[in-house]
Amino acid sequence: GDSVTQTEGLVTLTKGLPVMLNCTYQTTYSPFLFWYVQHLNEAPKLLLKSSTDNKRTEHQGFYATLHKSSSSFHLQKSSVQLSDSALYFCAPHDSGYNKLTFGKGTVLLVSP
Amino acid sequence: EAAVTQSPRSKVAVTGGKVTLSCHQTNNHDYMYWYRQDTGHGLRLIHYSYVADSTEKGDIPDGYKASRPSQENFSLILELASLSQTAVYFCASSDVTGGGNYAEQFFGPGTRLTVL
Numbered sequence: 001g002d003s004v005t006q007t008e009g010l011v012t013l014t015k016g017l018p019v020m021l022n023c024t025y026q027t028t029y030s031p032f033l034f035w036y037v038q039h040l041n042e043a044p045k046l047l048l049k050s051s052t053d054n055k056r057t058e059h060q061g062f063y064a065t066l067h068k069s070s071s072s073f074h075l076q077k078s079s080v081q082l083s084d085s086a087l088y089f090c091a092p093h094d095s096g097y098n099k100l101t102f103g104k105g106t107v108l109l110v111s112p
Numbered sequence: 113e114a115a116v117t118q119s120p121r122s123k124v125a126v127t128g129g130k131v132t133l134s135c136h137q138t139n140n141h142d143y144m145y146w147y148r149q150d151t152g153h154g155l156r157l158i159h160y161s162y163v164a165d166s167t168e169k170g171d172i173p174d175g176y177k178a179s180r181p182s183q184e185n186f187s188l189i190l191e192l193a194s195l196s197q198t199a200v201y202f203c204a205s206s207d208v209t210g211g212g213n214y215a216e217q218f219f220g221p222g223t224r225l226t227v228l
Contacts, residue, residue, distance in 0.1 A: 043202060043221050044219050046217075098215050099145075101171075104153060104154040
């Protein structure tokens, strides 16, 4: 079956520092890739999406580049803010069945 | 703005009892999904549906049933609730994939289920 591997567990950073959250995937198809963000006690929301190889996509200061050769879609930000503290999920999309496979998620905790 | 609502928002159930979680969407989306969220496991797909009166098994369907009586409504049924089904349950909806469109999923607020 499809699988997603994300940076394990918890990432703690001081405000203003850069961050990279890793995501690699294994699928039997060429997927769209999504990053979802979930703030505490809220529903997951779409943060970024891409299906174009080697093209950087950006939203709300976050960016990611899909690399199909290495099956990776790492999430980055140059300067994290307190409001970025949340749970981040990477998810490849199977367009044939219109389904997402979510990784286990990475918690980003930003301190003052 | 997409709208997916869930009821109840939280529930305490007894082991062996029947639990029904409800989801309603006003997005006019064909696809609806049920996920459970547990610490360390992310979001796992239980059941989904792409048309009324039809449901499909997801990745972890055992112990759960689903019902899609209309395009707007999708229920998750636990016939015999067990301790291991304590989790947060999310419903989501999305449009049909096609023409290179991204099928973003819109999530409801979640239902916190505790089985005692």
